Amino acid sequence: MTSPHAHPSPSLRIAPDDLLALLAVARLGKYTAAATSMGVNHTTVSRRIAALEKAVGERVLAASPDGWELTPRGRRLLPAAEAVETALATAATTTGRGGDTDSLTGTVRLAAPAGYADWFALPVLAQLQRVHPGLQVEVLTATQRARRYRSGVDIEIVVGRPDAPQSIAQFLRHYSLGLFASQEYIDENGEPESLAQMAGHRLIYYPEHSLSVEDLAHATEGLPQPAGHFRSNGVRLHVRATQLGIGIGLLPTYVVDDTAAHRSTDRVGPTHPDLVRVLPVFARPMEYWAAVRPEVLRRPAVEHVLLALRDGPPTTAEW
Structure with a gap:
């Protein structure tokens, strides 16, 4: 400089x-x-x-x-x-071809936790790109707290309200974490009937040393020290490990729950009915938020993507 x-x-x-x-x-x-x-x-x-x-x-x-x-x-x-x-x-x-002056153009770069990107962002982005061929999207999956400025991305999705005073914070959606196991695992190892009985089971969750998100780091509070663990920074690996009977997974309920709320149109991603909710009394409420630099939000493409992520995938006519 x-x-x-x-x-x-x-x-x-x-x-x-x-x-x-x-x-x-x-x-x-x-x-x-x-x-x-x-x-x-x-x-x-x-x-x-x-x-x-x-x-x-x-x-x-x-x-x-x-x-x-x-x-x-x-x-x-x-x-x-x-x-x-x-x-x-x-x-x-x-x-160019078509002359559609209302079409969004340019590249929007998004950083988001893998679960949010997979289950919520992807259907929205796919719909946007179908309607706006000139819109390009790059997604980086990362589960970490918001920085004051996250270099290289336009929209950063985080768990919990971001502490980024120089950015605009936008609430996106509520979700929760719950405990799940495969039916085969329950048949072989028994189903815990109290939180204390979780001490006899292996827990599937994020690595403690690499988890900088405060809300996720505190999610295991109230659980006893488990008999063992399987740790990964990828939620799909958490789900797959739980399906394979490695232990009991602490998972976002939207990826596995088949309750009435998740059978509604609010559920935009696949569920896993092969997994069973154990100890439903144990639930950890969470929130997804977006952090965007003010100068970035002045771009129509970024503004449209952020609003679409907030509102969820509408019908084609609404685009």
Whole structure:
């Protein structure tokens, strides 16, 4: 990054490509991620930002522990950068096939826990991409707490309300964790009739040392020390291990429960009726939230994806 310039150079004009580079870094928080989104290398992005700062005479980005942030001058340039992006998108639409000016375009990058991505996000994203062929989606599965800025993604889905003061928090849905076992496991090992009896069973859940989500880390409180464990950072592995009779799984109820609530249209993913809920008195309420940087939410594609995730998959006519 170049040093700040005291005054703009009267001989330099702001280049549209430099504004687009600023927009990409502002949204993704990282030069490398911005470069990937633009189809260039990170040195090109760095050069364009340097040229922009030279033209305006001030810094437009400032480094933070979790990524690059817009300076006040950079924020004032944001509408101009978005206008350039909109103009280019309009030109591409009017010269392309179909001329559908209402279609969403661009790439939306999403980070979410695997369970949410699989059971809830995927049906929504599939519907959106069917209706909007120009919309591209990238999904990174990760179960971790929200950072102040998560570099390289547009929308971050987390368990529990995010503590990210520089981001916009959006509640998505409630869910809960419960204890499940296969019928074969119950036939061979017996079904626990009290929480104390869980001490005689192997527990299937996340690794303790790698779980930074406070709500999930506290989910096992009230359970005795188990006879053993099977640990994985993937919820599908939790489900599969429970199906195979390795032990009793602490699982999201939406992936296995066949109660009336989950037989409704609210259930958008597959269930596993081969698993049995044990100790229904043990339930851990949870919430999914989204964290989005304000400058990212100004993009129509990101706004539409976030609203769709919040509202669930509607009928085709509603899109």
